[in-house]
Amino acid sequence: MYVIIVGAGEVGSAIAESLADSHEVAVVDVDGDRVEKLMYDVDVLGVEGDGADLDTLQEAGIDGADMVIASTDNDETNIVTCGTAKTVADVFTISRVKSARFLRTWEHAEGALGVDHMVATNLMTAETVSRVIGLPAANDVETFAGGIVQMAQFEIIQSSPVTGQTVEEADRYESLTFAAIIRDDDVVIPSGDTVIETGDDAIVIGSRDSVQSFAHDVSPALDRARDVLIVGGSDIGYHTARLLQERGLKPRLIERDHERARELAEQLSGTTVLESDATDREFLEREHVEDVDAVVAALDSDEKNLLAGLLAKRLGADRAVAIVDAGEYVELFKEVGIDVAINPREVTAEEITRFTREHRAENVAIIQSDRAEVLEIEVDADSVLAGRPIRESVGDLPDGVVIGAITRDGELVIPRGDTVIEPDDHVVVFVDAAALDEASAKL
Template sequence: MKILIVGAGRVGTSVAENLVSEHNDITVIDPEPSRLSDLQERFDLRGVVGDGSQVSAMERAGAEDADMIIACAASDAVNLVACKIARQVFNVPRRVARIRSSEIPAMPELLGENGFCVDALISPESSVTDYLTKLVEFPEALQVVDMAQGRVSVITMRVSLDGFMANHPLKDLRAMNPDVNAKVVDIMRLGRAITISPETILRPGDELLLIADTIHAHQAVHQMNRSKDQVRRVMIAGGGNIGARVARNLASEGYNVRLIEQSMERCEELATTLPGDVLVLHGNGTDESLLERENIEEMDTWMALTSDDEDNIMSSLMAKRMGAQRVIALINRQAYGELMQGSHIDIAISPSQATMSELLRYVRRGDIVGAHRLRGGLAEVLELVAHGDKKSSKVIGKRISDLDLPKGASIGAVVREHNIMISDPDVVIEPEDHVIVFVPSRDQVRQVEKLFQVSASFF
């Protein structure tokens, strides 16, 4: 796929890095030559110096035969204009814009064919906010994503020593609680994926991927890990866009939230715009005396959400040492995140991975309505729609157990109108079913896409 990326900032660089690794033809447009030089040294892509909102720059980038444009410059205006030019001048089929403003998504008339011709919006801040809110809702989890319009939850977590399923075979998950509609599709043990079967015994410390009917998600998680108490008190360091969004979301759900912000001007703004039950504190998250005064040891969750990786790491380490039950840090540099994940920092969040999960559904081929990166981007979970009939489709009319899936891949759920079918290999795929597929390696995604493609005879 030939993809144009407008903007070589933090988001654009991350998007380019992820997509070029999947053998796409990538061209990046940015006004700063130094940024493009760095990208071209690191990755197999082309850089074009220019303004992505100018026709001439688009022309030099080869927009006339591009399959997709992803406009993720720092300016909303540049991104919107770039999409409009891509559509009306060069007829680029797919157009995605990164938007910071919360007003634009609420005005769909601005985005359609009579507006800026945007097919889809992505918001890194919104993606990370949703990601963090889910982690507070599921304190046992390392990652939580929703699929099938929120009806199915995909949860990464570890088995605790006192979990009901610890030292029990997988088949006991349904036997111990037959009303829980859930399935384990993958297990990592000591850093390696293991082959699983109903007889596989879960060990404390195993990292597993659980797919569950959202209604039963909390019960299923509790079977694996019951060491966490319900979260009620949350302290956030950083009152930027993400910190403020998370504080607002959590306060609306009834959590006790304290927000630390270094800028007095920003503190005053937050105090007037956030709900009244959010306590806004002026200070720095690395200030030990401030954390002590605010009883950090009583906090169920600490979140470091500033724009500075080093500050987020240091404040999280300090909060953990001073007694915070669980610490979560926002870390932009991938190397830092991999180093800190699972150490004294319980969860390291990469904004780029959250953004990529939002983008994947538009980059993937076939009728994929949802896609999320797992295991730091190594694996994926896809939501595909089964189209066609028995003659034109390789999946319709077949049992799950008979599908030719790549090695290690598995179907976690089939969503059909009012039914969610999990952990049943005898389910037969029907037209318009939404199928949730776990793929352990990104290299195998194309095989799954081909499996669900409809033959030309159907049309």
């Protein structure tokens, strides 16, 4: 597949790095230095120019392209780029937008605005926040098989009750699979005697109830979040509150600007909107922040989000989730005390990359910037899994593949060595990145 990516910022660069190994990729950007740097780091064709301009797209080879991904920081530019590409080529177009208002317009008619698939950054970020809040101690959460199966990633801290236990000792759940442990730079496929260590990231796959139970055992002090405080009435803050309302929660939202606070109060009937400064210690104490299960910092700058998150934690909030616009700050936020740091550009890049890969799978989750993937596969008669017990079929798969869950006719089937996988079953599989191509061909 030949893919043209317009925009060589954080999003475009991440997508290019993910796709370059298996596809031909061209990257277009008005900033020549960005293009040159990306060409040096990744095997891509670089074109300096405006991706919304027809001449630039033709220089990038639009006539032979299969897909155009518009990923600049400007919504209108991305939409125009897709429309321009459609005027001269039969190409599949993906547009990144920050504002969900464009998404709502696009959803009214398939292919509207010349866009075949649209990814709304702020909405997707809010959805990520909502999933993480719903599962205590999790850093990443994805669902598969229509919500029957859940995958979650947990950082194991020193005080966790499972620290120092073997996988066999920690595995007390009927429908949970320990798919992998990310340890330093290694992906470890665990056996029963693998010891879970401080600093590990444990990847588990199973039913929602089992994953929730494991989350409680990882951090017993963190129960299911009920009292959520959102700091900042940004678009991400608004969507987070709306999504939490839809789950039956009654969040509180702090917004400093009077007009914005009034607007949010009118739009969010199930949210208590408070007009104040979220860095006002006395105000937070009056609002009993020490009783809050989770604080979401969604202000307009990374510095403010860091300050608000750390202040809430110091005053007693159980957990702090912060939006981090600059990708290079994500690890810093975690190191100084923020529990989960979410970068909207990374969320967007992963979603677009995931979409480009779904031709081989029903659903895809990307683990830690392409170190591994979790795939949902509908098994056909040609799969090495079909009609065979798992213990027999896995011998034909490369190392680094773990069958995490099976669904059959909408029901969960627990994978065991003697479980026979049938054609039309949906199988959720963890795959190390090094084994991805070989595994995909056989699954």
